[in-house]
Amino acid sequence: MASETEHAAGIEDGVRRRDFINIAAVSFAGVGAATVVLPLVNQMNPSADVLALSTTQIDISAIQPGQAIKTSWRKQPVFVRNLVAKEIAEAKAVPLGDLRDPETIDQRTKPGKENWLITLGVCTHLGCVPLGAAEGENRGDFGGYFCPCHGSHYDTAARIRKGPAPKNLVVPPYNFDSDTVVTIG
Amino acid sequence: MSFPWAKQYQPQHPLMQWLDEKLPMPRLVYNAIGAGYPVPRNLNYFWNFGVLAGAALAIQIITGIVLAMHYAANAGVAFNSVEHIMRDVNAGWFIRYAHMNGASMFFIVVYLHIFRGLFYGSYKAPREMVWLLGVVIFLLMMATAFMGYVLPWGQMSFWGAQVITGFFSAIPLVGEPVREWLLGGFVPDNATLNRFFSLHYLLPFVIAGVIILHIWALHIPGSSNPTGIEVKDEQDTVPFHPYYTAKDGFGLGIFLLIFAALTFFSPNMLGHADNYIPANSLSTPAHIVPEWYFLPFYAILKAFTFNFLWIDAKLWGVIAMFASIAVLFFLPWLDSSPVKSSTYRPIYRWFFWVLVIDVFILGFCGMQPAEQPYVIMSQIGAIYYFAHFLVILPIVSRIERPLPMPNSITEAVLAKHADTPSAATA
Numbered sequence: 001m002a003s004e005t006e007h008a009a010g011i012e013d014g015v016r017r018r019d020f021i022n023i024a025a026v027s028f029a030g031v032g033a034a035t036v037v038l039p040l041v042n043q044m045n046p047s048a049d050v051l052a053l054s055t056t057q058i059d060i061s062a063i064q065p066g067q068a069i070k071t072s073w074r075k076q077p078v079f080v081r082n083l084v085a086k087e088i089a090e091a092k093a094v095p096l097g098d099l100r101d102p103e104t105i106d107q108r109t110k111p112g113k114e115n116w117l118i119t120l121g122v123c124t125h126l127g128c129v130p131l132g133a134a135e136g137e138n139r140g141d142f143g144g145y146f147c148p149c150h151g152s153h154y155d156t157a158a159r160i161r162k163g164p165a166p167k168n169l170v171v172p173p174y175n176f177d178s179d180t181v182v183t184i185g
Numbered sequence: 186m187s188f189p190w191a192k193q194y195q196p197q198h199p200l201m202q203w204l205d206e207k208l209p210m211p212r213l214v215y216n217a218i219g220a221g222y223p224v225p226r227n228l229n230y231f232w233n234f235g236v237l238a239g240a241a242l243a244i245q246i247i248t249g250i251v252l253a254m255h256y257a258a259n260a261g262v263a264f265n266s267v268e269h270i271m272r273d274v275n276a277g278w279f280i281r282y283a284h285m286n287g288a289s290m291f292f293i294v295v296y297l298h299i300f301r302g303l304f305y306g307s308y309k310a311p312r313e314m315v316w317l318l319g320v321v322i323f324l325l326m327m328a329t330a331f332m333g334y335v336l337p338w339g340q341m342s343f344w345g346a347q348v349i350t351g352f353f354s355a356i357p358l359v360g361e362p363v364r365e366w367l368l369g370g371f372v373p374d375n376a377t378l379n380r381f382f383s384l385h386y387l388l389p390f391v392i393a394g395v396i397i398l399h400i401w402a403l404h405i406p407g408s409s410n411p412t413g414i415e416v417k418d419e420q421d422t423v424p425f426h427p428y429y430t431a432k433d434g435f436g437l438g439i440f441l442l443i444f445a446a447l448t449f450f451s452p453n454m455l456g457h458a459d460n461y462i463p464a465n466s467l468s469t470p471a472h473i474v475p476e477w478y479f480l481p482f483y484a485i486l487k488a489f490t491f492n493f494l495w496i497d498a499k500l501w502g503v504i505a506m507f508a509s510i511a512v513l514f515f516l517p518w519l520d521s522s523p524v525k526s527s528t529y530r531p532i533y534r535w536f537f538w539v540l541v542i543d544v545f546i547l548g549f550c551g552m553q554p555a556e557q558p559y560v561i562m563s564q565i566g567a568i569y570y571f572a573h574f575l576v577i578l579p580i581v582s583r584i585e586r587p588l589p590m591p592n593s594i595t596e597a598v599l600a601k602h603a604d605t606p607s608a609a610t611a
Binding site: 121128129150151164 | 344354365368371372374486499500556560
């Protein structure tokens with residue numbers, strides 16, 4: 001008699017049919033809720049029109065040795081600097097072991113174009129635009145760039161030398177279309 | 186819960202009786218901030234600041250809703266729409282200046298409210314939950330204030346957004362994608378401005394919700410008081426209304442006078458002139474600083490200029506800055522002294538004031554450029570800040586011998602008002 005009631009309630013191995021239905025229903029609702037959260041989170045990522053601003057072409061013919069210009073790529077500032085021989089020599093003279101983010105100037109420029117230093121003008125600390133691209137701006141203790149926000153100093157290869165920034169200024173992907181035209185992105 | 190001697194709500198008018206049966210809203214108010222809430226009889230003016238913070242939030246919500254009727258959250262026109270509010274909208278200048286300075290007033294009263302809690306040990310059992318919810322409110326306020334500051338889309342707005350979202354890029358591996366997700370781009374732009382506006386409108390109502398929890402949690406044990414002795418019987422308390430509605434009303438008058446003086450005579454004193462220059466993503470202002478209420482935390486962020494252990498300087502700065510607030514969550518358990526009020530804590534009392542000075546020094550350093558001697562000052566200040574909570578407080582609360590305490594609030598009050606000092610010790 002007792003076993004018949006148990007059978008009627010669906011209890012055979014200690015689990016009631018009702019328990020299974022409860023767990024299955026709540027799990028399914030959970031999966032559904034998680035699926036709906038996905039687009040709600042993803043909508044905050046950069047949208048298609050923002051991603052579309054992916055390449056910028058610049059003419060570098062007017063930049064004299066020692067000068068630099070500011071341009072923008074994906075709305076971020078980009079520094080294009082025509083290094084003089086002394087600055088290249090200074091950058092080469094630094095032992096890699098002294099660097100926080102060790103990279104040689106050759107790794108940061110294109111072969112045969114090592115006077116063209118092209119980096120993002122975005123401090124790797126918290127994203128300010130470092131000074132040093134325009135004439136007369138503070139270039140910091142190492143003659144490259146200086147970020148006024150929190151005092152990061154970059155050298156003539158735009159490598160971090162002093163201050164809170166963890167990395168060198170980022171070298172964006174770029175190519176020389178000709179000797180005077182560069183495409184970034 | 187309330188004390189057994191709390192007055193009961195007894196509506197006289199038939200309409201109020203009818204309402205009480207259907208929706209006992211007046212009863213809720215009566216028991217929360219009316220005669221139905223018994224409060225220690227000895228609260229001093231430092232107990233005004235909770236009500237003042239509530240008033241400040243109400244002012245921010247009202248002025249903010251009005252501003253949103255004229256403001257346009259689009260990177261192309263946001264700056265001009267703020268200028269339109271200032272120049273063209275009827276009384277727009279007043280509403281915007283009130284909102285701008287209202288934020289500062291909100292932080293002033295909240296900081297006083299927090300330091301009141303630190304001095305009088307309001308965070309201790311049985312009110313830990315009140316404190317924890319308070320820290321949550323403080324965090325929400327900081328987020329709201331930051332996003333609000335971005336909305337005028339001036340130089341400081343833009344670069345503030347750049348720097349503060351930059352904090353997230355310090356997180357290893359996922360940092361940069363998280364930052365792009367927050368910004369909706371690679372730099373702050375239209376997507377960023379839009380979402381910040383949406384959240385800046387939402388968060389004050391979230392704050393209002395957490396304030397309700399904060400008051401709910403407070404009303405379970407009831408308010409603390411300057412002696413830190415818990416209420417023992419009816420003679421220790423007075424009804425909130427009319428005693429503290431009057432006292433808070435007086436404080437509110439003073440608060441509004443200062444607020445009005447700031448708004449009408451020196452509305453830009455606490456702001457930065459750079460924010461009246463439209464946002465320019467290619468040029469960082471020469472001297473970028475946050476609003477005054479973030480300065481101590483900003484100094485802690487800037488204090489880390491060197492890599493330490495295997496973590497780089499940037500991540501250390503961000504960790505330290507968040508930890509400086511997170512440590513407050515642990516305060517009720519870091520301070521193990523059973524004595525609440527500093528009045529009876531001869532050693533802690535001094536360290537409390539040293540902490541206050543330390544926070545002011547950090548605030549001063551936060552304003553300065555990242556160079557010596559300010560870097561070393563912020564480093565020492567930051568070390569002391571953490572030492573206060575993590576080293577000094579646990580040690581002091583164990584070794585300190587508290588001063589003799591009165592048996593009850595009433596005894597303390599009567600001793601204070603006795604004519605001769607000898608009566609106090611009797």
